[in-house]
Amino acid sequence: MTEPLRSVPAADVKQASREMLQKQLYAIFTSPVDGMAPVFEHLEAHLAYQVQLEADGVLYSAGPMWTDDEQSWEGDGLVVVRAETREAAIRIAEADPMHKAGARAFRVRPWMINEGSVTVRLDLSSQRFEIV
Template structure:
């Protein structure tokens, strides 16, 4: 008996045929190589790079990930890039100062965003937007 398979392009088309969003994005899962110390040492240039990508419209979302008990930040992060290909996403991740310094290693995974919702509430005076 042969194992069933689903080629990626077929899944993308299946999603489109069912009126799902079928938005191609790239997840970067980044984890410390030697504890949180080197991560903290490289946090400022890392955030500056992430902000640059955000301003260029590349960064869909990014942020730190807590441990399973939600008590501590071990130094992990997750980034979602709007990139034209996995190779492009790899180059973006490789250029992150956190990865250049060797404070974290990363993997890049293609992701198809199909379902979900977002609500944004903007305030004209003082305060920040609320995102649900």
């Protein structure tokens, strides 16, 4: 019986999807270390840090991750950043006040975007926009 293939080199995936976007980003999965109280204690500083990353063009997207039933939040979050390397993304995560304080732990995974779309609706008369 042949062993199932469990992994392939990233270069092979890039070659197979060479006509696609291949935008390299980094996903930071963040989870509470000791309950929600420390998370809320550092939430304001964390959000200010996120807004600064956004202003600096580093933050791609971020937000809380609900429980599977979509009814509550246990403190988990996902932050996607633009960085040159995984090590640079780790430094970005380490500088987050939430992580510096030890309220959350994090894990950084490289993420290559190939497919998807973003639609922005801009109403000129009202000067409002919406991400659809």
